[in-house]
Amino acid sequence: MTPLDRLLEYKMHLLKDSRHPRLFATWWQDLTTAAFSAWFFGGLLLDVNAHARDWVEDFFTWWHLAFYTGFFATAIWIGYLLVRAHRSDGRTGLAAVPHGYGPAIVGAPLFIVSGLGDMLWHSILGVEESLDILFSPSHLGLALGGLLIVLAPWLSAWRRSALDAEPEPIPPYLRFAAPALALGYAFSALVLFLSYVIAFAHRPTEVALALRGPHEFASFPVAGIMFTTVLVLGTVLLATGRFGLPPGFFTVAFLYPALMAGANTGFDNTGFVWLFLASGALADLLTWLVRPDLRRRRDLIIFAAAWSILTWGAYMIIAGATAGLWPVPEIGLGAPVVAALVGTALMLVVQPDRRELGPPRPTEPSPFDDVIARAKAMTESRAD
Numbered sequence: 001m002t003p004l005d006r007l008l009e010y011k012m013h014l015l016k017d018s019r020h021p022r023l024f025a026t027w028w029q030d031l032t033t034a035a036f037s038a039w040f041f042g043g044l045l046l047d048v049n050a051h052a053r054d055w056v057e058d059f060f061t062w063w064h065l066a067f068y069t070g071f072f073a074t075a076i077w078i079g080y081l082l083v084r085a086h087r088s089d090g091r092t093g094l095a096a097v098p099h100g101y102g103p104a105i106v107g108a109p110l111f112i113v114s115g116l117g118d119m120l121w122h123s124i125l126g127v128e129e130s131l132d133i134l135f136s137p138s139h140l141g142l143a144l145g146g147l148l149i150v151l152a153p154w155l156s157a158w159r160r161s162a163l164d165a166e167p168e169p170i171p172p173y174l175r176f177a178a179p180a181l182a183l184g185y186a187f188s189a190l191v192l193f194l195s196y197v198i199a200f201a202h203r204p205t206e207v208a209l210a211l212r213g214p215h216e217f218a219s220f221p222v223a224g225i226m227f228t229t230v231l232v233l234g235t236v237l238l239a240t241g242r243f244g245l246p247p248g249f250f251t252v253a254f255l256y257p258a259l260m261a262g263a264n265t266g267f268d269n270t271g272f273v274w275l276f277l278a279s280g281a282l283a284d285l286l287t288w289l290v291r292p293d294l295r296r297r298r299d300l301i302i303f304a305a306a307w308s309i310l311t312w313g314a315y316m317i318i319a320g321a322t323a324g325l326w327p328v329p330e331i332g333l334g335a336p337v338v339a340a341l342v343g344t345a346l347m348l349v350v351q352p353d354r355r356e357l358g359p360p361r362p363t364e365p366s367p368f369d370d371v372i373a374r375a376k377a378m379t380e381s382r383a384d
Helices: 002-014 027-052 062-089 102-125 130-135 137-150 153-160 178-194 202-212 222-240 249-253 255-263 270-290 297-323 330-349 367-381
Strands: none
Touching: 002 027, 027 062, 027 130, 027 137, 027 153, 027 178, 027 249, 027 255, 027 270, 062 137, 102 137, 102 153, 130 137, 137 178, 137 297, 153 178, 178 222, 178 297, 202 222, 222 297, 222 330, 249 270, 255 270, 270 297, 297 330, 330 367
């Protein structure tokens, strides 16, 4: 056999499953993956910002350099995890891949092929502009490949929960840091590719002008408010339905989506960026207060209504104050209420009255339960 034959035989051996039981990545390995992914998607933020500012570019730019080097750093780290598993106890094939990292193994080559295609696309057809960017086949391939990679920590936590694996004996805020970041990266990709229907991804002046009155009214801000409400509440349902989350989870998860909404306009919408991040903190507060993980309809409705009215009320104030042009009262006051109704409808349709499986139910009452109990006691005492 020639040396090339031996090399090919060894590579085929690495692809053959050794049938070891698959392991989970440790919390610090997931966090390292999330840290490299922050570099990866940080380069994407820079690229989106460059497009929004109409900076002259071709394929070879410093923001593309940050984007692609971030990808290679993340891919090399994931490859190291596989090599480490092979060297420690001879794992090969799927047995060497930690739970949740399987899609990343598919995403890495897809990203490379799409990146080469993007380079050829730019060289032959030029650089896309405006909405074309979001529908370019090479960009869609890059997005899908990148998502499969950066979601690894979230999928790792999901698989651990689905298989009832014992959680690592560390504080919850450390255990959920990587999944929160990973979920945020995926959310930020949705904000980018659906930016035309994401309310936070527009300039306040544009929103104020669109909502100024019946003759000049444009529907895109209101449609964006409704869609963003469904997207955010759907994310909350997804996360709280599987895990008992520590405080701060949604604040961390909303960081990159908020930055992506800002990059989409060249950061000409800083008020909306801060509001987007604050809406994550509001989701954390409401999660602690009403505990949507219990899946009682009352709690879900309160969550949807409170988040929608407070967030979109502030949205109208920021748009009006920034542009000096306020929406007509019917829209400024009614749109947050309609969003609350849309959110309520989502909760009622998606979530049944009760469910058999879910995160452990706490024995102590929620803060909201305590407030209701005190209010009832005060009402009864006054009646007596």
